[in-house]
Amino acid sequence: MPSGLAALLDDIATIAKVAAASVDDISLAAGKASTKAAGVVIDDTAVTPQYVTGFTPDRELPIIWRIAKGSLVNKLVFILPAALMLSAFLPWLITPILMIGGAYLCFEGAEKIIHKLSPHQDETLKEKFEEVCSKTHEEEMVKGAVRTDFILSAEIMAISLKEVASDYPQIWMQAAALIIVAIGITIAVYGVVGLIVKMDDIGLNLAKRENGGVAKFGRGMVLAMPKLLGALAFIGTAAMLWVGGQIIVHGVGLHPNNWVGMHDGAAAWIADAVISGIIGLAIGGVIAMIYGAAKGKKAG
Template sequence: MPSGLAALLDDIATIAKVAAASVDDVAAAAGKAGSKAAGVVIDDTAVTPQYVTGFTPDRELPIIWRIAKGSFFNKLVIILPVALLLSLFLPWAITPILMLGGAYLCFEGAEKVWEKLVPHEEESLVEELAELTSAEHEQNMVKGAVRTDFILSAEIMAIALNEVKSLAATSIWLEAGVLAFVAIAITIAVYGVVGLIVKMDDIGLHMAQRENGGSQAIGRGLVKGMPKLLAALSTIGTAAMLWVGGQIIVHGFGIHPAEFFGLHEGALAWIADAALCGVVGLAIGAVIVLAHHMIPKRKAH
């Protein structure tokens, strides 16, 4: 009996060591995958605040939470199982599907550029406020943010899956664990930062009302600076859509633009690749936007 108990405890200890090693493998692989996807994560963080701009302060965090829940659903319920199934049975289909998503990002980015360049009918202040506070407008913005998040999330998860597959020893369970870990960690990080960004003006207002002179100065600086930061993030978010969308398509064809200039690694290679992919993304998006706006007019005519 004692020997049997000792053997049982030894087996439990062995299982615990294997489980701990598996957890370490997941954490290590997830860390490498997360670092590889850092560029897309930053883009995701820059893109999202523009979907919250214009709402009343009491609706900002609830809207971010709704988008975050949509992001969790995108990554864990849709992308994760589909990515694993495709990697097992149709690995060649992953790149074309990502390229279609990249085309959608190009369209979204070019559409925002179109809205800035082409004059629209101006609404009265009352109509504009009524639209911004309507439940329908909020629902449309959340849906748009979740759609954009889906494409960016697919890119993040594809990078993570590719990274874990490069390991010497891998399994379907390790891949699933890494993808789930990356999905949860990145979603919490992105939408935590987005929530902090959109509430910084409220934090600044609270600090400006304190008696401490230093807090007041910082608070006033935050209140004055946040509109400029949000406007800058809106521009960066649009550029990020074009860059990431163009990059997905260009790299999908096996082309790395920076290599045409003899650049393979480093900051200059990254800048050249981002700039050229952004131009390609804008060109592709412009074609789709023109088709989108011209075809309905022809049908109406």
């Protein structure tokens, strides 16, 4: 009997060691996958603040929370099962689907630029305030942010899956690693976004302090916020074009950095990003023109 109990305990210890090793493997896989997807994560962080700009301070964090929940649903409920199924049964279909998503990002980025450059009547301060305070405006912004997040999340998960699948063929290992990636990246992205949009409030509180240096720093933060949000809006639009264009050109097997004779290092990355962005703008512009013509024809 003791020998049987000892054997059972040995078996339990062995199982525990295997489980611990699996947890380490999953953590390692998730970390490796997150690193590979870092570029798209940065894009996601830059894109999101523009959807929260203009709201009253009391609505900023609730809106970010709604977008974050939508992002988790995107990753865990829709993208993760679909990615695992496609990887197992139709791996060739992943790239075309991502390219369609890339085309949507190009369209959205190009449409923002076209709207910015097109002549239009400026809204009065009262009209802008009424728009921001309207019930439909928040819903539209949240839906738009979650929709854009879906494309970026799909790219993040696809890159992560590709990285994990090469080292871990077991589907349960892939799923566990991707769940960690999805939760970790969502917390990181929307935590940073929340910090960015609340920096003006933090600065305002610091500006009220009695300490002169702290108060001066707080006033500087408040004054810098409009420029920071403007820069992020620009970076977010550029990121849509860059990521969308990159998905498409890489999807057809092209690598723009090779066209200029650069293969490694920061210069190659910049060349790839710039050329992909230009291609993304061209593709998005064409789609925007077609969409505009079809919309006008339907309205007529």
